[in-house]
Amino acid sequence: xxxPIRLRELIRTIRTARTQAEEREMIQKECAAIRSSFREEDxxxxxxxxxxxxxxxxxxxxxxxxxxxxLKLIASQKFTDKRIGYLGxxxxxxxxQDVHLLMTNCIKNDLNHSxxxxxxxxxxxxxxxxxxxxxxxxAGEVEKLLKTSNSYLRKKAALCAVHxxxxxxxxxxxxxxxxxxxxSEKNHGVLHTSVVLLTEMCERSPxxxxxxxxxxxxxxxxxxxxxxxxxxxxxxxxxxxDPFLQVRILRLLRILGKNDDDSSEAMxxxxxxxxxxxxTSKNVGNAILYETVLTIMDIKSESGLRVLAIxxxxxxLLNNDKNIRYVALTSLLKTVQTDHNAxxxxxxxxxxxxxxxxxSIKRRAMELSFALVNGNNIRGMMKELLYFxxxxxxxxxxxxxxxxxxxAEKYAPSKRWHIDTIMRVLTTAGSYVxxxxxxxxxxxxxxxxxxxxxxxxxxxxxxxxDISQQPLVQVASWCIGEYGDLLVSGQCEEEEPIxxxxxxxxxxxxxxxxxxxxxPVTRGYxxxxxxxxxxxxxxxxxxxxxxxxxxSSIDVELQQRAVEYNALxxxxxxxxxxxxxxxxxxxxxxxxxPTEIVQTNGETEPSVVEPKHPPPVTQPTNQATDLLDLLxxxxxxxxxxxxVPTKPASAGGELLDLLxDLSLSGIPPITAYNKNGxxxxxxxxxxxxxxxxxxxxxxxxxxxxxxxxDFVFQAAVPKTFQLQLLSPSSNVVPAxxxxxxxxxxxxxxxxxxxxxxxxxxTYTHRGSAVQDLAEVNNFPPQSWQ
Amino acid sequence: xxxxxxxxxxxxxxxxxxWFTAMTDREKKKIxxxxxxxxxxxxxxxxxxxxxxxxxxxxxxxxSLYFCLGVENQENELLALEVIHRYVELLDKYFGxxxxxxxxxxxxxxxxxxxEFLMGGEIQxxxxxxVNRAIESSDMLQEDDHSEWYEVELFGP
Numbered sequence: 001x002x003x004p005i006r007l008r009e010l011i012r013t014i015r016t017a018r019t020q021a022e023e024r025e026m027i028q029k030e031c032a033a034i035r036s037s038f039r040e041e042d043x044x045x046x047x048x049x050x051x052x053x054x055x056x057x058x059x060x061x062x063x064x065x066x067x068x069x070x071l072k073l074i075a076s077q078k079f080t081d082k083r084i085g086y087l088g089x090x091x092x093x094x095x096x097q098d099v100h101l102l103m104t105n106c107i108k109n110d111l112n113h114s115x116x117x118x119x120x121x122x123x124x125x126x127x128x129x130x131x132x133x134x135x136x137x138x139a140g141e142v143e144k145l146l147k148t149s150n151s152y153l154r155k156k157a158a159l160c161a162v163h164x165x166x167x168x169x170x171x172x173x174x175x176x177x178x179x180x181x182x183x184s185e186k187n188h189g190v191l192h193t194s195v196v197l198l199t200e201m202c203e204r205s206p207x208x209x210x211x212x213x214x215x216x217x218x219x220x221x222x223x224x225x226x227x228x229x230x231x232x233x234x235x236x237x238x239x240x241x242d243p244f245l246q247v248r249i250l251r252l253l254r255i256l257g258k259n260d261d262d263s264s265e266a267m268x269x270x271x272x273x274x275x276x277x278x279x280t281s282k283n284v285g286n287a288i289l290y291e292t293v294l295t296i297m298d299i300k301s302e303s304g305l306r307v308l309a310i311x312x313x314x315x316x317l318l319n320n321d322k323n324i325r326y327v328a329l330t331s332l333l334k335t336v337q338t339d340h341n342a343x344x345x346x347x348x349x350x351x352x353x354x355x356x357x358x359x360s361i362k363r364r365a366m367e368l369s370f371a372l373v374n375g376n377n378i379r380g381m382m383k384e385l386l387y388f389x390x391x392x393x394x395x396x397x398x399x400x401x402x403x404x405x406x407x408a409e410k411y412a413p414s415k416r417w418h419i420d421t422i423m424r425v426l427t428t429a430g431s432y433v434x435x436x437x438x439x440x441x442x443x444x445x446x447x448x449x450x451x452x453x454x455x456x457x458x459x460x461x462x463x464x465x466d467i468s469q470q471p472l473v474q475v476a477s478w479c480i481g482e483y484g485d486l487l488v489s490g491q492c493e494e495e496e497p498i499x500x501x502x503x504x505x506x507x508x509x510x511x512x513x514x515x516x517x518x519x520p521v522t523r524g525y526x527x528x529x530x531x532x533x534x535x536x537x538x539x540x541x542x543x544x545x546x547x548x549x550x551x552s553s554i555d556v557e558l559q560q561r562a563v564e565y566n567a568l569x570x571x572x573x574x575x576x577x578x579x580x581x582x583x584x585x586x587x588x589x590x591x592x593x594p595t596e597i598v599q600t601n602g603e604t605e606p607s608v609v610e611p612k613h614p615p616p617v618t619q620p621t622n623q624a625t626d627l628l629d630l631l632x633x634x635x636x637x638x639x640x641x642x643x644v645p646t647k648p649a650s651a652g653g654e655l656l657d658l659l660x661d662l663s664l665s666g667i668p669p670i671t672a673y674n675k676n677g678x679x680x681x682x683x684x685x686x687x688x689x690x691x692x693x694x695x696x697x698x699x700x701x702x703x704x705x706x707x708x709x710d711f712v713f714q715a716a717v718p719k720t721f722q723l724q725l726l727s728p729s730s731n732v733v734p735a736x737x738x739x740x741x742x743x744x745x746x747x748x749x750x751x752x753x754x755x756x757x758x759x760x761x762t763y764t765h766r767g768s769a770v771q772d773l774a775e776v777n778n779f780p781p782q783s784w785q
Numbered sequence: 786x787x788x789x790x791x792x793x794x795x796x797x798x799x800x801x802x803x804w805f806t807a808m809t810d811r812e813k814k815k816i817x818x819x820x821x822x823x824x825x826x827x828x829x830x831x832x833x834x835x836x837x838x839x840x841x842x843x844x845x846x847x848x849s850l851y852f853c854l855g856v857e858n859q860e861n862e863l864l865a866l867e868v869i870h871r872y873v874e875l876l877d878k879y880f881g882x883x884x885x886x887x888x889x890x891x892x893x894x895x896x897x898x899x900x901e902f903l904m905g906g907e908i909q910x911x912x913x914x915x916v917n918r919a920i921e922s923s924d925m926l927q928e929d930d931h932s933e934w935y936e937v938e939l940f941g942p
Binding site for chain 2: 008011012015051054055058059060078079080081083084087091094095096115117120123124127128129131152155156159160162163166188189192193196234235237242243244245247248251283284286287290291294322323324325326327357358359360361363
């Protein structure tokens with residue numbers, strides 16, 4: 001058998017292939033030769049063959065039959081074999097193959113090899129693709145090498161340890177002793193990888209984080225030396241000494257300084273020094289500044305430092321380099337919540353970035369612009385954003401439209417402005433508007449009673465121009481169906497009323513039904529609109545004709561509607577006017593944004609950030625019967641929908657203590673229960689327009705020293721009431737009043753009787769289960785009157 | 786941490802792939818396809834960063850090769866550009882005025898150099914000299930092997 005061809009020759013040959021088919025043929029031929037060579041167990045050429053296989057693998061061809069060969073190469077004594085073998089293992093093997101475990105023994109031996117380059121290969125392979133089992137088996141060896149004085153091996157062992165910890169977090173403890181004097185190393189490679197290791201440990205374990213806080217002074221010293229030291233050719237990048245290490249130290253400082261006053265103070269000076277002294281003419285200096293800014297913003301830095309950071313970002317925004325502008329916008333987006341006013345100062349620069357040619361920058365600028373909109377700047381900002389909506393790429397239009405709607409809903413200075421803004425979006429980006437915007441807009445229009453005539457007129461005019469944008473057409477059809485009478489009678493006050501006849505309106509709606517541009521959903525809207533006009537217009541006969549035609553439509557949805565409307569005409573004509581009456585004002589549902597809907601007119605700060613209450617999840621109420629039994633009486637009927645908390649137990653610490661902000665409704669809160677350290681307060685709202693519904697929020701707090709877990713709150717009300725319980729924020733009430741569990745109860749009280757409630761509490765405290773019942777009779781009269 | 790490093794030509798041909806997390810072959814192929822499509826479609830003077838799913842993608846073109854680095858969200862993009870540049874410098878020192886052909890015909894060396902610079906998605910060594918010396922010494926070890934298949938040509942001064 002002739003010697004297998006050399007790697008470079010194979011590469012040359014394959015590159016001469018003129019077609020994909022020709023290449024495939026060459027590859028198949030070579031693969032066959034390699035396969036038979038493997039079968040012959042040829043030691044001499046195994047290395048060459050595997051290398052060729054790796055090349056073919058890169059071209060996209062299957063190479064799995066080479067996996068075992070890689071293992072044989074790794075086990076070989078020759079360094080060349082090992083080098084290719086380990087490379088092949090990293091490329092072809094992964095934890096999914098059972099075969100990979102066979103490597104473990106080889107790696108173990110190589111970790112103890114006499115040649116450091118072999119040890120290096122083993123560490124590298126383990127550190128890149130070691131599975132959890134391998135990591136468990138070999139962690140001890142890695143730990144040993146972490147303590148060696150050989151810096152070449154020590155740095156690799158450190159990163160290998162990082163990988164082990166990522167795969168098997170429980171093993172983190174065993175590396176702790178070895179980290180003792182890692183930072184006293186002079187070698188930058190070891191320093192860098194040590195900082196990475198420390199970072200990984202601190203990110204994963206709060207205990208480790210607390211333990212390593214004492215390293216802050218040492219880290220500060222190292223960073224200072226890097227900045228102050230003269231030119232060091234070995235680590236210099238454009239005049240800056242080891243920027244990679246500097247950035248990594250800054251990142252570790254960030255983690256150590258977060259939420260810790262002492263650490264933050266210890267690093268204030270060095271951060272200020274880096275921020276002011278770093279050379280910014282090249283990318284590398286800006287990379288360090290960027291990391292510094294992120295660190296300043298995350299720790300408890302003094303306000304002067306924070307202002308410095310935001311100003312650096314402001315300067316970045318004006319930099320010619322696109323990358324720097326992009327990075328500035330990204331960082332500002334992160335800080336806009338916490339340092340809102342500072343970021344507002346750069347608003348005009350940010351808005352200018354909307355006009356940048358670069359797609360990534362435009363996107364960031366758009367997101368940031370929306371975050372900066374408030375009651376004061378809404379008119380100006382909206383003008384810019386609408387202009388952006390007009391001219392931006394289609395990929396932005398959906399997000400921009402949604403953002404405009406949200407912002408308009410929150411900060412609209414007047415109803416007319418709001419409707420105009422919506423109209424502008426629908427007419428310019430109507431096809432990109434999200435599907436759920438249509439019902440939201442309809443709700444908004446319904447609730448703006450005094451604008452109905454104006455709205456329907458503007459929508460009608462828009463329809464005359466263009467019927468291709470479906471969301472616009474749908475909203476318009478709906479409005480014409482509802483308010484067509486206002487349109488025809490020319491009652492508009494806001495602008496010059498147009499003259500339009502009933503027939504013209506019906507022409508337009510019928511046009512929608514037959515047009516190829518209309519989707520089935522739109523046709524449904526149009527048909528229903530026509531039907532509604534039968535009670536508002538006088539040309540009923542025409543409407544009857546249209547409806548009966550569609551009774552035989554191919555579209556099942558249309559057909560069903562038409563048939564039902566037909567029946568309405570024929571058999572239930574007496575009910576028709578009641579059924580097709582004007583829609584009442586709709587209850588406002590929670591918006592999609594994280595902030596509560598507040599109709600502001602000039603408020604400068606966005607309103608209090610509260611987590612969204614998740615929608616109620618109905619579950620079989622077998623708990624309800626328990627409660628009934630316990631209460632013993634027949635006069636208490638509960639309609640309970642007790643739910644499992646849908647949020648992870650965040651102990652209510654993030655939830656702002658609502659007891660501090662009760663001005664929502666003016667109804668005084670009450671303490672419903674206070675026993676054994678558990679206190680439950682009720683606060684009241686009348687957030688929704690239905691006066692028969694009381695919205696009560698319970699706040700459970702715990703003054704004992706141990707947490708109350710598995711906390712479940714249940715309630716029952718008298719028969720004349722109806723109760724709905726939404727999901728609680730968590731089921732752990734943290735000790736020492738560190739947070740509260742909140743839950744929303746909605747009580748329907750149509751007969752306006754005095755509100756009474758029986759509550760049942762179950763929780764686990766100090767290892768034992770606790771259960772208690774109580775009656776709540778001290779509801780303030782305003783809550784049910 | 787870094788998740789992957791890809792090198793591909795302007796025609797979308799893959800020249801090097803380094804993955805720092807375990808992934809199926811299918812997933813890898815999909816990512817390669819998407820990266821080449823997205824990066825090759827970018828305008829010439831665009832910014833070098835883009836957001837893709839939950840990762841940041843940093844790419845830079847050197848002559849006919851695109852270097853594409855996928856990193857997690859907390860990484861510093863500007864520094865990632867420096868990482869790419871450092872790798873190019875290392876290749877350049879080793880091959881002497883490196884070009885795409887060098888990487889095609891000596892792909893395994895490109896991997897060896899990368900494995901002395903990065904490991905497990907993190908930077909392993911920040912000194913160019915130390916990386917170069919390690920590669921040179923490893924190459925000399927191969928010479929000692931008297932291995933049949935490998936012709937050692939010592940690169941660099």
